[in-house]
Amino acid sequence: METQEHPDQTALAEIGEFGLIALLRDTLGEPTDDTVVSGIADDAAVYRVDDERVHVLTTDTLVEGVHFDRAFMPLEHLGFKALSVNVSDVVAMNASPRYATVSIGIPQNISVEMVTTIYEGLKQACEAYDMHIVGGDTNASHGLSLSISVVGTADEDDVVYREGAQVGDKICVTGDIGSSYAGLKVLLRNRERLQEQEEDFEPNLDPYSYVIRRHLAPPAQLKIIQDWADIGAQPHSLIDISDGLSAEVHHICEASAVGAQLYEPALPIDPETRNTATEFGEDVTVYALFGGEDYELVFTMPEDDLDALDPQTYSVVGEVVELEDDDQPVKIQRANGENVPLQPGGFDHFDSPSPQQ
């Protein structure tokens, strides 16, 4: 595939987001600074501030028309979500968020009142996570965008990376998954019906209130890692779910050089998510594995250590196994007993939905 303007050059779609990130990492080279504990490899970068403490730093951008649609994303939720997705990356290092900067791109059709509403959502998120926005930047822009950076703190020994998974670990997921994608499906259908002005369409979103909220204002799982700190629990590996459970388990396997066996019946799925998928005539397991934007945590831990955790807060969805096939590190035993290889973005013989709108 080639770009139209530059036929001799490579289109981004050809190498994909992860290919691009690998290429840019090579271009920049490895940091030579020995205070840098971890660079472009995990949910957030890690650097030492003294003999014991580290800071983690992450950045994430939400772009109108790519990550959200203003037609159904209330601006207050947008502010809340934009901070949450960054806090989720800090939490996924087992670190506590402290400081944030916000760079907002403002198109001409956005008023002062609308910008203020976004910042009210940001403030709510700051209060929820006990952190502060300490700086930022405002710019004219073609579409609304929010680019946020968050600094978190942790003891160096407490930081958990993707790369620590060990054979025999249980693979666990907090909360439930697939609900954000179910919410997106409902919102997209609603927008379509409103646009078509179907005469008999009376929007009633009550039956979908949970999945819609999960899509519009997902909280980061800060409370979970605070509970772990209180009881002295620490997973071997940890990542948050932005791209879908399957993609995240693949990241853990690649970083840790292990395989994974998942079990479809064990996937934690809310009844509302299940009902929504049924209504759309779709497989709810696809929502759970590939939907993304759940901002729950995936972690691996020895079975014995799990006893200390509150059983209400997580589900065991599989286990870490020896890596047998580099190209197919992850398998899932389906409800019918069949054990099939899983790809980051879909079953080998299933179509996966696109997490993009």
Added chain:
Amino acid sequence: METQEHPDQTALAEIGEFGLIALLRDTLGEPTDDTVVSGIADDAAVYRVDDERVHVLTTDTLVEGVHFDRAFMPLEHLGFKALSVNVSDVVAMNASPRYATVSIGIPQNISVEMVTTIYEGLKQACEAYDMHIVGGDTNASHGLSLSISVVGTADEDDVVYREGAQVGDKICVTGDIGSSYAGLKVLLRNRERLQEQEEDFEPNLDPYSYVIRRHLAPPAQLKIIQDWADIGAQPHSLIDISDGLSAEVHHICEASAVGAQLYEPALPIDPETRNTATEFGEDVTVYALFGGEDYELVFTMPEDDLDALDPQTYSVVGEVVELEDDDQPVKIQRANGENVPLQPGGFDHFDSPSPQQ
């Protein structure tokens, strides 16, 4: 002025960028965290990492069509400049840049090779400033954009704010000013002529090589603050020039509750800048005061302390005086002897150029 879509709401142009920032600061409230030394008030936020050391954190975004035009901005320079403008904010706190994250928005007409070229420019800047890009984010976007955050380090006692200017201080500027704006004028004229395909137009940019370089790849003044550290010099107040000397001196005056007296003949202007202004039939003092994007430093210091500095590195352009009139804190004595009030964006009786393209 009202936005078209929301006639009851306030357009951003009505309150301006600084009005918006003040409003957002009110919306967020002051940080209650006692590790936060300085929030949304200066070039960068400041927070403590231990009893002696602080980190500073800043973020800045360059947006295609707003901050740069791909028609004349080589992508390698874009990468260099995007990091430099952030490093300049760190330097303006008298701190040293250490770590950066880059969030890049990539439109469909940008190839892998073009993105890599931008990152080569970022890497050059990292080498120039002895720092590292430790993380980032890639996004699909409607226009090319680079949102960068930089963390810097300093002893808490060494940080210099806008607010420390004292009556009697000399007002000093490093390097020369107005050249970036002169370079922009030449580049815009060149683009226009190329678009019009004037038959007799043979672009010769050699006579403008300095001013063009100043616009496309301005360096941050890290060396200056390193020299100060070596000799133990520390200004009372410090800011970098992104919006033009006049705007920055106004910021210092407002933060420090002082006035300023500037002298037009003392403004450091390169001959190439002067020639360019003459060629365009414009007043070079307007370029120097309001052009912006010079990324030089403005600092105030007692005259006695200046003796320790290398006289090649700065020019005295005025002095800090008692604040007499809140609405007109800054005056400039023009070359003809007349002493006139200065506004942040223009003389009272002069038209100022727009720093936007």
